[in-house]
Amino acid sequence: MLDAIARGSVVATGGPGTGKTLVAVEAVVRAVAAGTSPERVMVLAPTRMAAADLRDRVSLAVNRPTGVPLVRTPSSLAFSILATRAAERDEPLPSLITGAEQDVVLRELIAGHLDGAVAGPDWEGIIAPGARELPGFREELRNLMNRAAEADVEPGDLAALGERAGRPEWVQAAAVYREYLEVLQLRSGPSDAGVRFDHAAIVARAADELHGGLAEGRPSSWDLLVVDDFQDVTAATAALVGLIADSGTRVLLTGNADQTVEGFRGALAHGLDHSVGRLRATHCELGTGYRQRGSLAAVTARLAGRIAVAGIGSARASGRADAVAVPRADGAVEVLTAAHGYAQSRAIAARLRAARHGANGAAPIAWSEMVVIARSRALLRDVRSDLLAADIPCESLGDGVALHREPAVAPLLTMLRVALGEPWTEESALAVLGSRVGGLDPVAMRRLRRELLREERAAGGERSSVDLLLDALADPARFASLRGPEARLAARVAAAVGAARTRANEPSSTPGAVIWAAWTTLGVSSEWREAALAGSARDDADLDAVIAVLRAAQTYSERLPTAAALAFLDYLEAQDFAADVLGARAQGHDSVRFATPASAVGREWDLVVVAGLNEGAWPNLRLRDSVLGSQRLAEALAAGPAGALERASGDRDMRQARREVLDDETRSLLVAVSRARKRLLVTAVTDGEQLASRFVAVIESAADVEARDAAREPLVADLRAVVAALRTNAENAVAAGSGERSVGHNAAALARLAALGELTADPSTWYGVAEPSTEHGLWEPDSVVRVSPSRYDAVRRCPLRWALETVGGTVETSEAQNTGLLVHALAERLPNGTQQELLEAFDDEWGAPPVTLPERTQYESTRQMVVRLAGYIGSRGGVAVRTELPFRVQIDNALLSGIADRVEVEPEGATVVDLKTGRPISKADAEDHGQLKLYQLAANYGGFEGVEGVNGATLVFVGPGAAAGGTVVSQAPIDDEDVRAELRGVVATMTSRGFEACINETCRSCPVRRSCPAQPQGAQVSE
């Protein structure tokens, strides 16, 4: 085959592990050895990951320094072609826009259409208006535009094809496509910046350039072009390769149509077959598999046999040979089922750990030689987090979160905004101080605020801790007089903001320089780096994120040299999803890898885990062709001008379409299982609702194994489980009086683990053994404490819950709370509103009409609350009302403050009204209602401006179960002295050093139940 390559173009096909990539590498080595300059050899791989791996192999094999990268992706090659031409014409260099930037452009365009600012396409009858705002719609548009761009189809051609094929969605999408291209042109930046391309269009543009060069008789830049995994390249790349071949370059394509996994990105399984004719190439098939033997090879061959043949691109010779030549049932393939997702992860963890330690006499396998492959990234994330919890080193997934939302980046950007002139707010200050870069936990934060207050009160000041904190952040020196490490951490944040501000005010500062000034002043990088090197995936990922933001800032400045830091912040924060990573993410040296089938292409591991092989998930037979039909467009365009109309028109043959989807799913599984060199573990969840995939039976039959229930398998425990078992054994031995020998055996094992560095084995780290970390309460006993009505009730109900919630043990805002906020907002805006006015305002606030059943139910239930609210307001006609009335008054050591929903003023006196959207309570409960008592007390002590005492207080319930005009439950006027005494008790509880757990009717929904000694799940483990 290598001789054939020396003579002309070759298409080399072969099953998994037959050495296709090795042929690609050897072809380069031979060409260089025969005198071809490395600069005249080009190797392409379809994805960045594959290109990074191949680059290492080719560089090592060639073993010569080269002036240019030998291995590129098609986009990178296209970019270099366009950049070279631009340089020759003395034009500015072009640039690439990321997928995230592309999404921002589309979002702005669609928002303009929806606002009516720009007349947009007519989506009526195709996409509902509400759906046009969703990210999924933009993704559909992006896919369709990318398919068109890859095939070099202009917006006008797309619209014409849509017209003729009766596809109005393509006609409308073509209008967006045109606008998008115009915007891209406009955004090319200053006049000295070059044209901007997205990844889809750049290859087609480069092909245009080459075409022009060919017509001018320009010689080729390369003697040899090698494309590995050609089955995954797009039609545009295939066309580019064809043009390079036309210019006299020898071409080697390697691949296997059965391993096509980039179909959803426009890869065409028939590409290899077509290329043999297009390039007038010699076809060779590699017939010997070297990676797999026995049952592994049998599984791979059986799956390949289930895929429809895509011409000579489907290489099956090695599979046929392996399937007949080797024994099965060799223990290399194992299938496990688990009762739920977590059990599946535990089973995987156990098998990985056993393999790492060479259990059952097998040779140990390094963590980095293991991979978990799943069809969805969501499942990969779940499994990875469970494996991390089992102390298995895992590589970073490096995706998912938009850069500006990364935990390490978000606070940096907030600090930057402050440095550029935005004031600190309570929210931003607490977010930054409590973040990864700030380093204060809720308790430290509380200590810091208490220290600030202590100083303030000592100096006779009256400012609140929030005001003091915001003032101090403006001046790092302000923290110098405070005690404790938290003051130093806060001072570091303040100093970093100051450094960024100084840098931003310098004449030639760039966004990157401003971020760098803040980052270096924070001084956390070496601490994070050490932790990352010690195996902390979190520190590793956070460092990566900071580097990514610095790199994004640099790219931004290169494109827009005069743009200010604030513009960069706006640009970054407009991105909804993770930007394309520019280089491969750093991988820990010895950690388990994670991959989807697409990212596993071209790689191999000793142990492969295929997780989540469930029916409906893998294969997922949902037809890929969604609302805008991008897949259909790709198929139509691949059929060429003659066949495009026929492929684009009419309904699809559904059976055929499903068959094609099943083939795609089988191909991706084939890629996954064929990555294994020594062992394959397949797992599925079978819980009555989920079934094992049909592929499980295929694998069982091919490997001659049976699926086993993970619950019945002995699990190699993680270290934590080992420590727990040793502790239990030791304690049981003591309790049973089994003698020193038995206790000593377990204790010695614990001591040995602790000496080896396993912290959990060291008794000083055990819960219930250590001394309390502080003897201080949340406030000093004589402090003035702010008491709000809700806090007052919370302390009275259960001091422990109040204390834990105060330091962060709360849950996120629920849907019910959001509903309550909406009803309160309407009551505030329209204190005397009619039902019609209130309902109109409600519909305005609600926004898009509800579509799904849960949305409709929620809408209807909230609407009924508004109707009841209107009923109540109607019944109070003629009463003077003040809404959202603040109050503030100090009584003894309590600073009462808050806001009352309504204060109704009648000739016989005022009444404080509190609106409730929960279920009504009894009259007796209302009499002891703490919030109402506090409102009354505050009013009677002059806390409400313009209200001199009240004549009772009222709860108005408008939620489910309330009467048509709201259920009104009143509290009689209070005895001030009684409530004042009660308030003193509440303040004493708040400033004490211990908090009692008081069982009450809200325990069932208490968010800190697991930390509550009064509950079984919160009991001390040392009891």
Ligand code: SF4
């Ligand atoms: S579970 Fe009940 S007793 Fe325990 S902290 Fe929560 S509210 Fe208090």
